[in-house]
Amino acid sequence: MSSGHGSVVVTATPAEPASDVTSTRRLPPRDFFARPTVEVARELLGMIVSRATADGLTAGRIVETEAYAGPADLASHARAGATRRTAPMFGPVGHAYVYLVYGMHECLNVVARADGEAAGAVLLRAIEPLAGIELMRRRRGRPNDAAARLGAGPARLCQALAVTRAHDGHDLLAGSELWLSAGPQPPSPTQIASGPRIGVGYAGEDWSRRPWRFWLAGHPSVSRR
DNA sequence: CGAATGATACCCT
DNA sequence: GGGTATCATTCGG
Numbered sequence: 728m729s730s731g732h733g734s735v736v737v738t739a740t741p742a743e744p745a746s747d748v749t750s751t752r753r754l755p756p757r758d759f760f761a762r763p764t765v766e767v768a769r770e771l772l773g774m775i776v777s778r779a780t781a782d783g784l785t786a787g788r789i790v791e792t793e794a795y796a797g798p799a800d801l802a803s804h805a806r807a808g809a810t811r812r813t814a815p816m817f818g819p820v821g822h823a824y825v826y827l828v829y830g831m832h833e834c835l836n837v838v839a840r841a842d843g844e845a846a847g848a849v850l851l852r853a854i855e856p857l858a859g860i861e862l863m864r865r866r867r868g869r870p871n872d873a874a875a876r877l878g879a880g881p882a883r884l885c886q887a888l889a890v891t892r893a894h895d896g897h898d899l900l901a902g903s904e905l906w907l908s909a910g911p912q913p914p915s916p917t918q919i920a921s922g923p924r925i926g927v928g929y930a931g932e933d934w935s936r937r938p939w940r941f942w943l944a945g946h947p948s949v950s951r952r
Numbered sequence: 953c954g955a956a957t958g959a960t961a962c963c964c965t
Numbered sequence: 966g967g968g969t970a971t972c973a974t975t976c977g978g
Contacts, residue, residue, distance in 0.1 A: 793973070802973070804960095812960065830957035832974050850973060882974050926973055950974095 752777075753909040754900050760820035760839040764847030767839035768794035769941045771849055772919060773910040775857070776835075778888040779903055783862050785888050787854025787878050788910055791942040791949050793924045795836070797846040802930035805846035815896045816846040823905070824848050825885070825895040832882030835890050837899060837907070852925075852940070854878035855948040856887065863887035875947040883950075920944040925951070 755774065760767055769792070777786040795803035797816075804826065809817045815824040816838055824836040840847035856863055856877050863877045864870050867886050878884040885891070890905065899907045921938040928935050942949045 795973075804973075807961065810961080826973085827957095827959060829972060829974050830959070832957095834973060836973090852973085880974070924973070929971080 752906070755821075755907060755909055757821050757900060760837065761841065762839065763841045763844065764796050764839045764849060765794040765939055767837070767847075768792040768849040768939065769919060769921075770913065771837065771851070771907075772941055772943060773912070773914045775908045775910050776851065776854060776884075776888065776905075777858075777908065778890065778905050780889055782889075783859050785856075785859030785862050787856045787858075787884070787888070787948075789851055789853075790855050790946045791851075791853035791940070793850040793852055793941070794939040795848045795850065796939075797840065797844055800930075801934045802924060802927035803846070803848070805848070809846070813846070816848050818896065819898075821898060821900045821907075823890075823894050823897045823899055825890060825892050825897075827892060828882070833885040833891055834881040835885050835888075835894070850881055851884055852881045853942070853948050853950045854884050854887070855946065879948050880950040914943055918943050 771789050771792050774789050775786055776789060777784065797803060798805045798808060800806065804813050805816050807813065812826060815822055818838060820838050820840060822838045824838055825833055828834055835851050836848040838848050856874050860874045860877065864872060866889055867877060878887045894905055897905055899905065919941055921941050923936055923938060924940045
């Protein structure tokens with residue numbers, strides 16, 4: 728189990744080989760996303776994000792997410808209500824919300840909410856690369872980075888998968904350029920860790936302390952340790 | 953630790 | 966309309 732990460736204990740099971748990931752496409756049902764955003768965030772762990780371009784296929788297993796609960800959640804972009812930017816969060820579940828942060832980085836979210844809730848979204852914070860690793864390295868312009876780190880962060884994930892604001896509003900349960908699919912098996916509850924969301928101190932203690940960040944414990948592709 | 957870099961939201965004329 | 970504070974990050978020093 729030691730893989731050059733010193734004392735890190737990897738409790739998450741390794742993902743299936745890339746060939747298995749790409750041979751079948753098991754889309755989650757739309758209803759999966761029509762549930763409380765925090766539940767969806769937890770259960771997105773272990774699912775696969777795939778991206779096909781003329782350059783080839785890239786795909787990764789989701790190992791870190793964060794839930795954003797809607798207009799009442801002061802950490803969420805939805806706190807300002809529906810604007811041109813946040814419109815996708817108020818639209819159909821299972822679609823993408825992609826935005827630019829810090830003037831240079833894109834972030835990919837999946838719209839989710841239960842009936843009666845509003846404008847929830849799950850930020851995909853990290854993937855374990857499964858397919859197209861060399862293509863990811865090229866896109867990132869970092870030929871020497873370890874494969875496990877290519878998608879270790881929300882902006883890295885978008886760069887590795889070539890996800891841009893052109894995908895804002897894109898249906899992640901349809902089409903053949905960017906889609907979600909079920910993983911081989913969901914992680915066991917004991918593999919899932921949770922803690923406060925990253926970089927949302929501006930939201931005040933009430934919201935920034937909530938443990939709405941989920942990750943696979945000890946997984947080397949998680950954005951922070 | 954701090955710079956990079958631009959869209960956005962919000963407040964003011 | 967226009968000015969500006971802020972930002973769901975990353976990389977290099």
